Amino acid sequence: MTNYHEPVLLGEVMGFWLKQNPGTYVDCTTGGGGHSAAMLAQLQPGSTLHCLDRDADALAFAADILKSDSVNVVFHHNAFAELASCVAPASVDGILYDLGVSSHQLDERTRGFTLNGSTQALDLRMDQRESKSAQEWLQETDVATMAHVFRANADMDRAFPLARKIKDQLLVAAEEVLPFNVGHLRAAVDSIFRDRRFDQNSLMARVLQAIRMDINQEMPQIETSLRAAVEALLPGGRLCVISYHSVEDRTVKVTMAEYELDCICPPRSPMCMCGGNRRKVKKLLRKPGLPSAEELKKNPRSRSAKLRVYEKV
Ligand SMILES: C[S@@+](CC[C@H](N)C(=O)[O-])C[C@H]1O[C@@H](n2cnc3c(N)ncnc32)[C@H](O)[C@@H]1O
Numbered sequence: 467m468t469n470y471h472e473p474v475l476l477g478e479v480m481g482f483w484l485k486q487n488p489g490t491y492v493d494c495t496t497g498g499g500g501h502s503a504a505m506l507a508q509l510q511p512g513s514t515l516h517c518l519d520r521d522a523d524a525l526a527f528a529a530d531i532l533k534s535d536s537v538n539v540v541f542h543h544n545a546f547a548e549l550a551s552c553v554a555p556a557s558v559d560g561i562l563y564d565l566g567v568s569s570h571q572l573d574e575r576t577r578g579f580t581l582n583g584s585t586q587a588l589d590l591r592m593d594q595r596e597s598k599s600a601q602e603w604l605q606e607t608d609v610a611t612m613a614h615v616f617r618a619n620a621d622m623d624r625a626f627p628l629a630r631k632i633k634d635q636l637l638v639a640a641e642e643v644l645p646f647n648v649g650h651l652r653a654a655v656d657s658i659f660r661d662r663r664f665d666q667n668s669l670m671a672r673v674l675q676a677i678r679m680d681i682n683q684e685m686p687q688i689e690t691s692l693r694a695a696v697e698a699l700l701p702g703g704r705l706c707v708i709s710y711h712s713v714e715d716r717t718v719k720v721t722m723a724e725y726e727l728d729c730i731c732p733p734r735s736p737m738c739m740c741g742g743n744r745r746k747v748k749k750l751l752r753k754p755g756l757p758s759a760e761e762l763k764k765n766p767r768s769r770s771a772k773l774r775v776y777e778k779v
Pocket residue numbers: 471472473474494495496497498499500501502518519520521524544545546547564565566567568569592687688
């Protein structure tokens with residue numbers, strides 16, 4: 467465990483993993499290196515651990531703690547959609563995704579993800595090399611598109627009036643000669659959801675999540691990367707994915723479902739047109755793994771975590 471981020475479902479992931487030892491493993495979401503450190507402690511000499519993250523802060527932190535004389539640790543400052551350029555096809559024994567954002571990203575004010583305080587500018591980029599910050603995204607995105615993003619990514623009611631109010635608040639920020647900040651967003655959310663039955667903090671968190679998912683293209687990233695992961699795994703290799711909300715979990719489930727079937731023709735198709743025999747993975751958990759009561763108590767941020775595990779056939 468580090469202050470940077472407490473790894474979630476650690477024992478459960480490790481229980482499914484490191485079956486081929488020595489071997490080649492990939493942590494697609496290295497973050498504070500909690501999962502990677504546990505892997506490193508168990509990997510035999512001669513193994514390789516590839517650590518990816520699109521966030522330079524995360525990789526710098528992880529590189530400091532993930533040191534080994536016997537295991538080859540390779541850091542990649544890449545988005546995981548670029549997995550295919552980091553590892554060769556059919557060369558990997560295990561791949562982990564611990565999706566979403568780290569506690570460091572959420573808590574560190576300079577990253578512009580946090581709800582604490584009110585004057586810090588909204589940023590929400592995981593990779594600072596990406597050009598569009600939250601402020602630029604809000605300026606450039608029209609009201610209808612913004613409302614669609616709120617509905618699709620966070621299931622928000624009153625999405626259209628909220629998007630319009632945010633546009634008003636962008637003008638307020640410009641008049642104040644300030645960057646658009648958490649206070650401006652809160653003012654927009656407060657004016658649309660005045661009723662007491664709404665929990666303002668959870669609404670704010672959902673709006674931020676919706677914007678963040680679009681800015682970082684999180685769902686397309688997951689889909690592209692899972693497809694590359696299936697190709698990268700050796701037969702018997704394992705894929706563990708931890709998701710934190712329903713849109714993420716659905717993306718994982720739907721993308722992987724295609725690889726669990728021999729035939730992907732429409733159910734009413736009179737004969738198989740896809741060639742059949744396409745199955746590439748089997749599910750190792752019938753129902754997703756959830757944090758134990760003990761973990762929930764120790765780390766409340768684990769409360770929405772769901773683990774799905776697949777094996778390449
Ligand atoms: C929940 S944290 C991982 C925490 C890590 N398992 C640990 O134990 O510290 C998620 C990490 O994934 C990274 N990330 C999210 N989406 C990514 C993507 N598409 N490509 C690469 N890294 C990504 C984030 O920058 C963040 O550092």
